[in-house]
Amino acid sequence: MHYESDPTKELHVSVSFDPAIDRAAMGRDFAAHFGTVGERQDDIRYGNRDRKLLRFVEGARASVFVLRPLRVYERAQCDSLPTAESRWLRALSYALVRAEVCPPLSWKSEVVFPRESSDGRPILDSDGLDYLGELISYEALLEIGAVAYARSKLGPFGGGFAPLPATSAFVLARQLLSHADTPTATASDTSTIAAG
Amino acid sequence: MARADARSVRIAWDCDCGGERLVAVRRGSSAGLGAAVERIRNGIGKMTNDTPTSCPWRAYGDPVVAAAMAMRRHWSHGAIDVDQQLAVVVDALLEIDGAQNTVEAMDLRAERERRESERRMSESQRTR
Numbered sequence: 001m002h003y004e005s006d007p008t009k010e011l012h013v014s015v016s017f018d019p020a021i022d023r024a025a026m027g028r029d030f031a032a033h034f035g036t037v038g039e040r041q042d043d044i045r046y047g048n049r050d051r052k053l054l055r056f057v058e059g060a061r062a063s064v065f066v067l068r069p070l071r072v073y074e075r076a077q078c079d080s081l082p083t084a085e086s087r088w089l090r091a092l093s094y095a096l097v098r099a100e101v102c103p104p105l106s107w108k109s110e111v112v113f114p115r116e117s118s119d120g121r122p123i124l125d126s127d128g129l130d131y132l133g134e135l136i137s138y139e140a141l142l143e144i145g146a147v148a149y150a151r152s153k154l155g156p157f158g159g160g161f162a163p164l165p166a167t168s169a170f171v172l173a174r175q176l177l178s179h180a181d182t183p184t185a186t187a188s189d190t191s192t193i194a195a196g
Numbered sequence: 197m198a199r200a201d202a203r204s205v206r207i208a209w210d211c212d213c214g215g216e217r218l219v220a221v222r223r224g225s226s227a228g229l230g231a232a233v234e235r236i237r238n239g240i241g242k243m244t245n246d247t248p249t250s251c252p253w254r255a256y257g258d259p260v261v262a263a264a265m266a267m268r269r270h271w272s273h274g275a276i277d278v279d280q281q282l283a284v285v286v287d288a289l290l291e292i293d294g295a296q297n298t299v300e301a302m303d304l305r306a307e308r309e310r311r312e313s314e315r316r317m318s319e320s321q322r323t324r
Contacts, residue, residue: 006259007284072286073279152283154260154291 007151010097012051013065015140019104020060029053049147063105063136065144066097070152078149088145093124095148099132106135208233209251243302244295264288 014021016034023030033054035047056062070078074094078087093114102109112132114124124132133141208229241247248255255261263285270276271289278286 008259008263008282069282069284071279072281072283075283076279154284154287 007069009069011049011067011147011151013049013067013144013147014051014054014062015065015105015136015143017139018062020056020062022055022057025055026053029055046150060104061102063099063101065099067092067095067144067148067151068097070094070148075149075152078152084146085142088142088149089129090145091149091152092141092145093126093129096124096144097122099136101132101135105140108135110135204229205233206251206253211251211254243298246295260284260288261292264292268292 016030026033030053031047033047033050054062070091071094075091078090078094081087081090096112096114098114099112101112112124112128112135114122114128117123117125129141237247256265263282267276267281267285267289
């Protein structure tokens with residue numbers, strides 16, 4: 001068992017679509033590290049997030065997110081939320097210890113720490129989430145949050161990367177956007193036959 | 197149990213504990229220690245709905261199990277604030293408690309049935 005597979009310890013996470021990660025060089029290790037997502041539930045394979053498997057593009061540095069395990073009351077608050085995305089984002093706000101973001105994933109290098117909350121525990125508030133989202137994208141927040149949430153549960157190392165459910169508002173919005181980008185036939189493209 | 201016997205049992209579980217892959221006895225053996233272990237494995241699967249994939253000693257090497265067992269000592273005395281504990285460890289603790297309760301309940305039922313059958317036997321002998 002490697003250090004990353006111990007869900008009682010802190011975990012250093014990278015994002016699967018970080019351009020600094022050399023996917024070709026990783027080969028099969030990419031799926032082993034990040035997991036795979038298929039069309040069916042059975043096709044989902046959880047990643048082990050073992051950092052020894054990562055390969056980087058020469059001269060590039062990947063952004064790293066340090067996550068701590070969730071406590072009972074924190075996960076209970078996540079569980080009470082209605083959608084997967086909201087649970088993952090709440091899990092991220094609790095679990096994030098620090099985010100070391102840098103280009104090419106982010107447009108600038110910065111280390112983001114959560115603010116102290118009223119009970120003394122650091123928590124990344126909504127402003128912090130928005131700021132981090134602007135730096136690294138909303139998808140990255142969801143992926144890291146999914147890892148934070150999944151490893152608070154028992155399972156095959158709690159499953160590193162959990163896919164977005166197809167019914168999620170975020171996925172539907174993205175589908176709408178992609179449909180909007182797709183060129184469609186217009187009235188001027190079609191031949192018309194004059195009635196008469 | 198002698199040391200050699202313990203090793204034999206470990207081999208029969210076909211487990212990789214100790215860093216060495218012990219494959220002398222394959223799962224599903226129809227005779228000897230392998231068959232006994234297979235019966236135990238199936239029995240655990242029936243009782244807990246979860247068939248073990250390693251030997252029982254290997255499970256103690258899992259950090260979550262180790263943390264749950266350490267917490268369990270204080271848990272029974274009500275000496276810990278559950279909300280402040282790691283969620284995954286508390287889940288493991290509840291899983292362990294649930295499995296133990298199931299096994300104890302099955303043992304109690306078996307014991308009660310044994311006593312009942314003994315009582316019937318003695319009653320039938322008395323009436324003869």
